Amino acid sequence: MSAIPSARLLDALQAEGILDDAACEAIAGDAPMPWWLAVVQGFAAWVASLIILSSFFGPLLMAGNGPVTRAVGGVVLLAAAFLLFRRRRTFTDQMALAFSFAGQALLVSSVADRFLYMVQGTDTLARTALVVAAAMAAIPSTTLHRTACVLTVLASIGYLIGPGDGLAVFGLALAVVALALWLSRARWAPHPQAPLFKAAGHATTLAALCVAVYGSDTSGTPLLGELLRDRHLSFVLPIYRVGAAALFTGTVFWLSRDAGRLRVPLAVAGLLFAVVAHPAPGLLVSAAVLLAAFHASHRGWTVMALAFAALYLGEYHYSLHSTLLIKSAVIAASGVVLLAARAALLALSRSPR
Amino acid sequence: MSLPDADRESLLALAESGALSRAQLDAAARLLPLAPSGESWLRAADRTLAVAGALLLAAGLIFFFAYNWDTLHRFAKLGLAGTALFACVAVAFVTAPFGTAWRAALLAASIATGALLALIGQIYQTGADVWELFAAWAALMMPFALLARSSACWVLWLTIANAALLRGLSQSAWLHFFGALDRPGALFAIAALNALVLIAFEVAGAALLAHPHRHVMRLAGVGVLAPLAIGACLGWWERDFVPLILAFLATAALSLRCYLGVRRDVPLLAATAFSGIAVASAALTRLLEHGSDFLSINLIAGFVIASTAFAGVWLKRLYQEGKAA
Numbered sequence: 001m002s003a004i005p006s007a008r009l010l011d012a013l014q015a016e017g018i019l020d021d022a023a024c025e026a027i028a029g030d031a032p033m034p035w036w037l038a039v040v041q042g043f044a045a046w047v048a049s050l051i052i053l054s055s056f057f058g059p060l061l062m063a064g065n066g067p068v069t070r071a072v073g074g075v076v077l078l079a080a081a082f083l084l085f086r087r088r089r090t091f092t093d094q095m096a097l098a099f100s101f102a103g104q105a106l107l108v109s110s111v112a113d114r115f116l117y118m119v120q121g122t123d124t125l126a127r128t129a130l131v132v133a134a135a136m137a138a139i140p141s142t143t144l145h146r147t148a149c150v151l152t153v154l155a156s157i158g159y160l161i162g163p164g165d166g167l168a169v170f171g172l173a174l175a176v177v178a179l180a181l182w183l184s185r186a187r188w189a190p191h192p193q194a195p196l197f198k199a200a201g202h203a204t205t206l207a208a209l210c211v212a213v214y215g216s217d218t219s220g221t222p223l224l225g226e227l228l229r230d231r232h233l234s235f236v237l238p239i240y241r242v243g244a245a246a247l248f249t250g251t252v253f254w255l256s257r258d259a260g261r262l263r264v265p266l267a268v269a270g271l272l273f274a275v276v277a278h279p280a281p282g283l284l285v286s287a288a289v290l291l292a293a294f295h296a297s298h299r300g301w302t303v304m305a306l307a308f309a310a311l312y313l314g315e316y317h318y319s320l321h322s323t324l325l326i327k328s329a330v331i332a333a334s335g336v337v338l339l340a341a342r343a344a345l346l347a348l349s350r351s352p353r
Numbered sequence: 354m355s356l357p358d359a360d361r362e363s364l365l366a367l368a369e370s371g372a373l374s375r376a377q378l379d380a381a382a383r384l385l386p387l388a389p390s391g392e393s394w395l396r397a398a399d400r401t402l403a404v405a406g407a408l409l410l411a412a413g414l415i416f417f418f419a420y421n422w423d424t425l426h427r428f429a430k431l432g433l434a435g436t437a438l439f440a441c442v443a444v445a446f447v448t449a450p451f452g453t454a455w456r457a458a459l460l461a462a463s464i465a466t467g468a469l470l471a472l473i474g475q476i477y478q479t480g481a482d483v484w485e486l487f488a489a490w491a492a493l494m495m496p497f498a499l500l501a502r503s504s505a506c507w508v509l510w511l512t513i514a515n516a517a518l519l520r521g522l523s524q525s526a527w528l529h530f531f532g533a534l535d536r537p538g539a540l541f542a543i544a545a546l547n548a549l550v551l552i553a554f555e556v557a558g559a560a561l562l563a564h565p566h567r568h569v570m571r572l573a574g575v576g577v578l579a580p581l582a583i584g585a586c587l588g589w590w591e592r593d594f595v596p597l598i599l600a601f602l603a604t605a606a607l608s609l610r611c612y613l614g615v616r617r618d619v620p621l622l623a624a625t626a627f628s629g630i631a632v633a634s635a636a637l638t639r640l641l642e643h644g645s646d647f648l649s650i651n652l653i654a655g656f657v658i659a660s661t662a663f664a665g666v667w668l669k670r671l672y673q674e675g676k677a678a
Contacts (some may be wrong), residue, residue: 005363012356018373018380027372033669036620040627048654055650186387189368190375198369237388259391294397295388297361309405314410317419321677324420332413339405342399349395 045094077103146199171211244281282312459501487517547576
């Protein structure tokens with residue numbers, strides 16, 4: 001959801017001659033509706049879409065539930081989504097979103113000749129989902145739709161990579177891409193493909209935070225996956241721990257490169273926090289996202305990074321790789337480092353040069 | 354002219370939407386740098402490091418007590434919970450009334466009250482039902498809410514009071530809180546509780562809230578409309594629920610009259626409009642029930658599309674009028 005520009009900002013841009021009257025009026029008139037109204041309208045659009053879908057595809061699939069029927073139905077729905085996205089209205093955008101998801105699901109399901117394949121999963125399904133979602137991400141649409149499509153692409157890649165070291169490296173790569181995108185937001189913001197970059201930023205950030213919180217081999221989510229699919233889905237923790245520590249330290253180093261005399265203390269504090277908190281890598285990834293989101297002035301991810309850190313603490317409490325005594329020491333020591341860093345930072349910033 | 358940091362996100366979003374070219378964004382960067390300044394970082398670090406450091410330290414302590422929980426005597430457990438409650442009240446005593454710390458301390462005291470009650474129930478196995486825990490919690494935290502006069506405290510109180518009522522009225526072992534939604538009397542009771550709260554806050558909001566926020570009124574308003582709308586939807590099929598249709602229509606009319614003419618509140622108007630659409634859609638479904646063919650289903654979908662689109666345009670216009678005023 002994009003931020004609503006304030007009258008103060010538009011006035012300033014107009015006064016400096018950056019925007020003319022017509023452009024300011026167009027921006028003010030095209031301001032998005034408040035989020036709560038968009039949510040209610042979106043819900044209504046989903047209800048209407050499901051009713052329409054059931055009226056068309058209920059009888060169709062009952063008549064012939066074969067791969068060809070599903071593929072044709074999927075293509076028709078994706079084409080309808082493409083046309084609806086061109087109208088750019090809240091209601092039609094949500095309808096297009098519902099049509100796109102239903103179309104993608106039908107098209108992907110057409111490559112599985114038995115329902116059981118969808119439960120157990122095959123690489124063919126993942127590859128098809130990857131291609132279809134990548135194609136749908138490329139068409140001009142809403143940020144939400146593009147983000148969902150990129151998430152499907154990432155989930156398919158994650159599935160194809162499989163468990164173990166590869167998943168740990170993939171989780172770290174997601175975090176690297178997310179951080180790189182948010183740290184360079186001011187550079188790509190005016191680019192013609194900025195909406196796609198932004199969707200990629202949202203998707204990689206969400207995926208990286210989910211992997212950080214729930215990807216550990218001691219989390220309940222991979223355990224559920226193992227029960228369902230008889231495959232290990234989790235990653236190897238040591239690799240992820242070291243990578244997360246390096247990622248956080250690198251982010252602090254990059255952000256503090258112009259901090260003058262505070263650069264070395266900041267780097268030391270970042271390194272110390274990374275060393276102390278490395279047994280809890282989810283905290284480090286969340287903290288790195290927090291810093292990058294604040295640099296990008298993205299309030300949503302700044303808050304979400306904190307929320308994921310809190311979620312991670314809950315998950316960490318129940319993880320089985322060390323005792324609660326060790327975990328309490330790690331968490332408390334991390335808190336002490338942050339409080340000490342704050343005290344040092346305030347003292348240094350107030351002291352005369 | 355310089356702009357506050359809060360406008361940076363909007364500036365970047367304008368560029369991303371194509372409203373600003375690279376040259377225009379570079380020019381705008383002279384008014385507002387595209388990355389936070391050193392002072393902004395220091396301000397944010399001051400708050401974030403303090404809060405995150407304190408929370409991690411507290412979480413470390415909780416982990417430590419969890420590690421030793423089974424070996425702790427019941428008095429030690431109660432002592433810990435009691436100390437947490439006492440510490441919150443003590444912080445409220447030493448901070449300035451109605452400041453952020455005062456309100457946060459009293460909110461924490463409200464939460465600690467519930468934790469203490471749950472712990473007493475766990476240790477002594479009192480045999481009390483869940484609704485009694487919620488009812489006792491709502492009653493015991495009310496002094497904190499009255500003292501704090503904060504929206505957060507009252508929202509928590511209203512949520513707990515509704516939870517107590519929903520659980521108390523529920524006769525289902527499986528549906529828990531939602532088991533109360535299948536009886537007209539229970540739906541009327543939930544609406545009545547929220548209506549009393551809504552009236553109290555509309556009449557005496559200035560005395561109950563330190564800042565004129567409308568979160569409590571809106572939550573209570575949804576608490577009135579939602580059970581009546583659910584009952585009204587069922588009323589098209591079940592004779593027992595028919596009085597709820599009349600009650601919903603009267604409430605919706607009153608809500609439109611009050612929040613459009615007397616005290617403009619667009620979120621409550623939105624709740625009224627969309628619950629009305631839900632009830633009308635249910636009525637249309639009932640009307641076309643015997644012709645459940647392709648045309649009937651799409652007629653209902655068309656009604657949902659048209660009515661929500663109309664409501665969206667109307668509410669957005671009201672919202673923009675409110676912003677302009």
